[in-house]
Amino acid sequence: MTLSRRDFLKLGTLVTASAALASCAPAFAYRKLTGDLPSVPWTAMNAQDFLALNRLTFGPRVEERTRFAEIGLQAYIEEQLAFDSINDFDCELLLSPFKTLKMDTDELEGISNQLFENYDREQVPNKLRQATLLRQLYSKRQLYEIMVEFWSDHFNIFIEKGNGFFLKTVDDREVIRKHALGSFRDLVWASAHSPAMLIYLDNQANEKSHPNENYARELMELHTLGVDGGYSQQDVMELARCLTGWNVKEHFWLGDFVFKEDIHDTGEKKVLGVTIQPAGQKEAEQVIEHLVTHPSTARFISNKLARRFIADDPPPALIEKATQTFLSTQGDIKSVLRVILLDGLPLAQPKYKRPANFILSALRMLNAETDAVALHDYLLRMGQLYFNWPTPDGYSDRSADWQGNLMPRWQFAFELIRNEIKDTKHNLTALLDISSTGILQDDVDALASLLLGIPIERVVRDELIASVQSAGATPEETLQIIAASLIASPAFQWR
Amino acid sequence: MLTQALPTWIPRLSFAPINTAPRGDTLVVIFLRGAADVLNMVVPHGEDAYYQLRPTLGIPRPDDSSTKKEERTVDLDGFFGLHPNMQSLLEAWQSEQLAIIHACGAPDESRSHFKAMELMERGVDDERGPASGWIGRHLATLNTGNSSPLRAVGMGTRPQRSLSGSVPVSALRSIADFHLGGDPRALQQMRTALNTVYENDIMGQDTLSMMDTLETLDPLTYTASRNAKYPDTEFGLALKQTAMLIKAEVGLEVSAIDVGGWDTHFAQGSTNGLMPNLMKDLADGLAAFHADMYDHMQQLTTVTMSEFGRRASENGSLGTDHGHGSMMMVLGGNVSGGKVHGEWLGLREGQLIGPGDLAVTTDYRDVLGEVITKRLNNPAVNEIFPGYEPKLRGILG
Numbered sequence: 001m002t003l004s005r006r007d008f009l010k011l012g013t014l015v016t017a018s019a020a021l022a023s024c025a026p027a028f029a030y031r032k033l034t035g036d037l038p039s040v041p042w043t044a045m046n047a048q049d050f051l052a053l054n055r056l057t058f059g060p061r062v063e064e065r066t067r068f069a070e071i072g073l074q075a076y077i078e079e080q081l082a083f084d085s086i087n088d089f090d091c092e093l094l095l096s097p098f099k100t101l102k103m104d105t106d107e108l109e110g111i112s113n114q115l116f117e118n119y120d121r122e123q124v125p126n127k128l129r130q131a132t133l134l135r136q137l138y139s140k141r142q143l144y145e146i147m148v149e150f151w152s153d154h155f156n157i158f159i160e161k162g163n164g165f166f167l168k169t170v171d172d173r174e175v176i177r178k179h180a181l182g183s184f185r186d187l188v189w190a191s192a193h194s195p196a197m198l199i200y201l202d203n204q205a206n207e208k209s210h211p212n213e214n215y216a217r218e219l220m221e222l223h224t225l226g227v228d229g230g231y232s233q234q235d236v237m238e239l240a241r242c243l244t245g246w247n248v249k250e251h252f253w254l255g256d257f258v259f260k261e262d263i264h265d266t267g268e269k270k271v272l273g274v275t276i277q278p279a280g281q282k283e284a285e286q287v288i289e290h291l292v293t294h295p296s297t298a299r300f301i302s303n304k305l306a307r308r309f310i311a312d313d314p315p316p317a318l319i320e321k322a323t324q325t326f327l328s329t330q331g332d333i334k335s336v337l338r339v340i341l342l343d344g345l346p347l348a349q350p351k352y353k354r355p356a357n358f359i360l361s362a363l364r365m366l367n368a369e370t371d372a373v374a375l376h377d378y379l380l381r382m383g384q385l386y387f388n389w390p391t392p393d394g395y396s397d398r399s400a401d402w403q404g405n406l407m408p409r410w411q412f413a414f415e416l417i418r419n420e421i422k423d424t425k426h427n428l429t430a431l432l433d434i435s436s437t438g439i440l441q442d443d444v445d446a447l448a449s450l451l452l453g454i455p456i457e458r459v460v461r462d463e464l465i466a467s468v469q470s471a472g473a474t475p476e477e478t479l480q481i482i483a484a485s486l487i488a489s490p491a492f493q494w495r
Numbered sequence: 496m497l498t499q500a501l502p503t504w505i506p507r508l509s510f511a512p513i514n515t516a517p518r519g520d521t522l523v524v525i526f527l528r529g530a531a532d533v534l535n536m537v538v539p540h541g542e543d544a545y546y547q548l549r550p551t552l553g554i555p556r557p558d559d560s561s562t563k564k565e566e567r568t569v570d571l572d573g574f575f576g577l578h579p580n581m582q583s584l585l586e587a588w589q590s591e592q593l594a595i596i597h598a599c600g601a602p603d604e605s606r607s608h609f610k611a612m613e614l615m616e617r618g619v620d621d622e623r624g625p626a627s628g629w630i631g632r633h634l635a636t637l638n639t640g641n642s643s644p645l646r647a648v649g650m651g652t653r654p655q656r657s658l659s660g661s662v663p664v665s666a667l668r669s670i671a672d673f674h675l676g677g678d679p680r681a682l683q684q685m686r687t688a689l690n691t692v693y694e695n696d697i698m699g700q701d702t703l704s705m706m707d708t709l710e711t712l713d714p715l716t717y718t719a720s721r722n723a724k725y726p727d728t729e730f731g732l733a734l735k736q737t738a739m740l741i742k743a744e745v746g747l748e749v750s751a752i753d754v755g756g757w758d759t760h761f762a763q764g765s766t767n768g769l770m771p772n773l774m775k776d777l778a779d780g781l782a783a784f785h786a787d788m789y790d791h792m793q794q795l796t797t798v799t800m801s802e803f804g805r806r807a808s809e810n811g812s813l814g815t816d817h818g819h820g821s822m823m824m825v826l827g828g829n830v831s832g833g834k835v836h837g838e839w840l841g842l843r844e845g846q847l848i849g850p851g852d853l854a855v856t857t858d859y860r861d862v863l864g865e866v867i868t869k870r871l872n873n874p875a876v877n878e879i880f881p882g883y884e885p886k887l888r889g890i891l892g
Binding site for chain 2: 205213233403405411415490
C-alpha cells in the first residue's frame, strides 16, 4: 500500500529513523532502556490501525507495532487498560534518581527553602517536567500516561502561582497519577483536597467574612458539570460558602491540607437545589458527591475524553453511550474509556498533534535516546511547556488551536535529525538497516513506513530525493534532509 | 480506507470574499485576558458609591489631599480619571487620539472566562453561530488585493481564536526566532525539501515566505521614532514588532496581542502591586506605540478589550471577583478622542446588576462594528457579527 502523491501532499507524511548511538549515549540507563535497536523489522501498517495506535501511544515504537499486529486492537486496548499488569521496571529504574517525585510536602518545602544558598525555584518543577516526558517516552503503559496527561489538563495547575511550584509534584503523584484510570469520584475528591489546587484557585483566601468564588466556580464549570451543566451564579456563591475554610497550612506542616473551622461559614446553604445543613468540612464533600454523579458531569467528561481520543467534534451517539456507561458505573474511568476506544476508534477523525505529542512521536518512532531536559525549550516555543498554562482550562485539545505555528516544529525536526539537541541522540542509519537494504530509495520507504505508517508513492519519493539532491546534498545529507522534512511535513503533524 | 484515515486538509478560502475594497487601517487588537478590573483603570471618582464599595482598593480622588499626589486618580473629565499608573496615556488623550468607552461589554452573563472569551472572540451571542473568529470573518469577507502571509498575525505561540477563519494567519512569538539555522547551503536544501512537502499547503508556504521576509528585521537593533521606549516586557515586544511590521510594509492588516494576568481575585493592589504593574505595562506600551507610530496614526486603529469586568465591590482577599461591565479603549488618528463614551448608569444599589456588577450599556460589537465599517472599509458587519446589528456610537470621527 502506498500513499498517492495527492494524499502525501495533503497530509504530510514522513519518516525518519534513529537508534542508539553507542559512542555518545547520554547515560547508561537510557541506553539500557532504549538503546537496543528493534529486534524485528517493521512493515507498513493499515492506515486505520496506524491511526488507532497513534491514539493509544505517544507515537508507536516498532515493538508496539509488532505487539498490535500480534494481538489486534481489542486485546491491545485491554492490555493497556490493565496497566498495572504491564511490567514497567525499566522505566521505573530510569526514574529512580528523581528523588523529588517521591517526596512529601515537608521534604519538598525543605529543599525549596528560599533561604538556602544556590536556591533554584525551577529545580522541583523542572524535575517533574523531565520525569513526565521520560515516562511518556519510555513507559510501556502508554495509555495510562496519556490519561495522566489528559487529567493534568483537566485539573490544570499553573506551577508558577504561589507554592504550586513544589506542591504540584505532590498533586501529580497523589491526585493525577493515583487515580488516572480509577474512579472519577476519587479523582475529584483528591483534587479538591489537594493544596496545589486550592492555592492555584485562591481557595486559601475563601473565608466566611469575604468569600472567594474562584475554586467553587471552576469545580463546577471545568472539573465536573461543564459551563452549560445547569448551575447558576447563585450556586457558585453557595458552593463557595461551603468551601470556606478549605485551606492550606502555612507554618508547621506548611503545604498540607487543613480545614479551618474558624473561617468557615456555618450558615445553611443551597447548592443545585439541595439544602446543605451546617456540617463543616462535610458540606462541600456532600456537594462533591453530588457533582461527580451528575448527568451533566457524565456527559461533559465523556465528551472531553472522546475529543481527546476520537475527534474534535465526536459523534453524538458515542458520547451518549459513554455517558450512560459513566452513569451506570458511577464514573469508572476504565469502563468509559473502553467504550470510547472500542466504539470510537473506528470512527476516529484526524487530530492535529499537540506540541508535546509531535516531539514525543518523533523521538519514539526514531528510537532516539534523550534525558528530555533540552525538550523544555522547544515545548515553550511551541506553546506547551508542561504545567505552564496559566488558566484553569488546561492546554487546548482542539486541532485548530495548534495549527499555524510551524516554525518551531521545523526547527525541532532539523535539529533532531542533525543530532544537535543536547543529550538527545538517534542513529538513523543503524535503525534503517533493520528494515531497508541501504539503498536510498529503500531507506526513504522504510522511513515513511515508520513515521507515517506507509511508504510514500514512488513518484513522489523520487521527486523529493531529486529535489534535495539538486540543491547540492550528498547522499548522506539527502537521507537526513528527507528524514527531517518528513517529520516537518504536514502529514506528520496529524495523529 | 486509506483516505479516511488521512487528515483531511482544512479547507481554506472556502468562499470567495464578498466585498472588494482598498485596505483600510491596520487594526491592532489587544485582549486583556482574565477580566480586567476596569473600575480601577478608568476610575469613576465622581461616584461616592465607588469609594463605599472599595474602601481598600479604591483609587483616591484627584483632589484627595489626605493621600500622596502620585497615588491619586488622574482626572480626565471631572468624573472619570485614569489610574496613576496609566498616566502615560494622557498625551494621547490630550491630542484627542484616545477614546474610552466605559460600561462596555457582551450580553453573556456566565461570568466564565472561557465561555465569555470564546463568545467574544467568535463575536456571537451563544453556542450557535459560526465557530470562526470575528477578525477571521472580517478578513474572509473583504478582498483588499493583499495576499501577504502577514496579513493577519497573532503575537504569541499560537493565533488567537478571534483570528480563526478561512484565511491563513500566522503566530509570531518573535521575529528573531524565525529562522531555520544552518549554513546557506544546508538552508537551501532544507528550504527545497520543505517546499516540496508543503507544495499545496497554504500554511506551510506562508511560513516559508514569512521566513524570507523576517530575515531582514531585528527587534534588538530597531530604533523607534520620537524616542519612544517600549516596556521591556512581552507586551512591549509584541507592540514593537507590530510597529516594525507596519513600517516594513509587509502587508499587515491585523495584529492580535494578548496580555494575561488580569484575573485578580487576590491581593490585586490599589496603587501598587500586581494589577498596577499590569496597568503600567499596558499604558506605557500603548503610549510608546502611539509615539513611535505617530506619523502612521491616520492609517492605524488600536483597540483594547477584555472578556468582562469585575465586581464593583472588593472581596475579602483584597481582590475582586468576576463581574460584568467592562471598558474599551480605542487609539488612532481618526477617533473621537479625549472623551469617555458610553452611558454610565452608576454603581449604587439598583444601578448594579446580578451580584453587584456594572451594567453593560454599550455592546462591544458597537465599537468593533464602527471600526470595521468606518476604518477597515468592510460593510459586511452582519457576516462578522451574525444576529447582531451594531449601532454607531460616534466613537470614530
